[in-house]
Amino acid sequence: MNFLPIPRLRPEHPAAFPPATQALDDPNGLLAWGGDLSPERLRAAYRQGIFPWYSQGQPPLWWCPDPRAVFDSAGIRLSSRFRRHLRGSRWQVRADTCFDAVVGACASAPRPGQDGTWILPEMRAAYGRLHRLGHAHSIEVFDGDRLVGGLYGVASGAMFSAESMFSAESGGSKVALAALGHWLAGWGWPLVDAQINNPHLLSLGAYEMPRATYLARLAELAELPGRPGSWSGLPPLAAATLAGVSSG
Structure with missing residues (x-):
């Protein structure tokens, strides 16, 4: 290049x-x-x-692409069928209890149309350092003791930038994203940065924001206090709680 x-x-x-x-x-x-x-x-x-x-x-x-893919934290959509499934789910969602495992699962997850992964060993090490400093976080979906889905990203003030997500069982990443939105909306964090759009993200409520607009919102949100440090103290969230998330 x-x-x-x-x-x-x-x-x-x-x-x-x-x-x-x-x-x-x-x-x-x-x-x-x-x-x-x-x-x-x-x-x-x-x-x-x-x-x-x-x-x-x-x-x-x-x-720094233009436009930018974002979610409203309170606007992440789950289909009616999936929400009905969640009502009987035993899955639990936690935060920051196994960051390295989530990043590793994201790195090894197959991506249609992609050869290999951008989550290289040096990237995994770098985000691990950022996590230990309290700025990178993971959302983890468990079925008992088994990790079945998750995502990780970086917090800047009151903005969360999602990096990658994975599902070891169908719907695991959707639950992680919905749980993230649930927590962020409760804290008054309005947006989740998803970087680049794709049909899967669109189906979950992502939309495109002009880069200039995104950067202006980020400049405001990044100056807010945020929640630095580990999020592992958040009470586990039952996935069944997310059955009330609105459908598309």
Whole structure:
């Protein structure tokens, strides 16, 4: 890949990124390359609406696409059929009790149309460091002691940027996303960043927001106090509770 059209990030300036308006149209959102995956750089990136996404053998690539896929935290949709199924479910949802396992499951989950994963070992290590600092979090769905679904992402003030999710049983990731929305809406966090839209996310209530609008909302939300530290103290949430989430 020719990296000349985009700036190279320098290790000595972990918080410095080019303005998002300089991102390429093709590929959509490619903004910069290089740098590292230090906690300081990752936190600075997410607070500016930027995230890393690259493949084996490439340097870190940094993105800020336009438009941006987002959810309203109170607007995550589950179908009527799925909600009926949840009413009899024994699944429980927890937070931050097995972050590394969730990231590992997301890394190994098959993705239609994708060869391999962007969740490389160095990415897993970087987000693990961010988790231990209280800024990256996992939502975990359990059937007894067995992990059946989950997601992970990064909190910046009162904004949550979801990175990836997985299902070991059908519907596991949907429950994780709905539980995340339930908790965030209760805290007054209005949005979940989903980065790039796809038909599955659309079916769950995602919609596209112009990048300029997203960045303006993020600038406000990232300055709010948020909930730094572990979320493992949240009471477990019965998946059956989510049966009341509105359908599409």
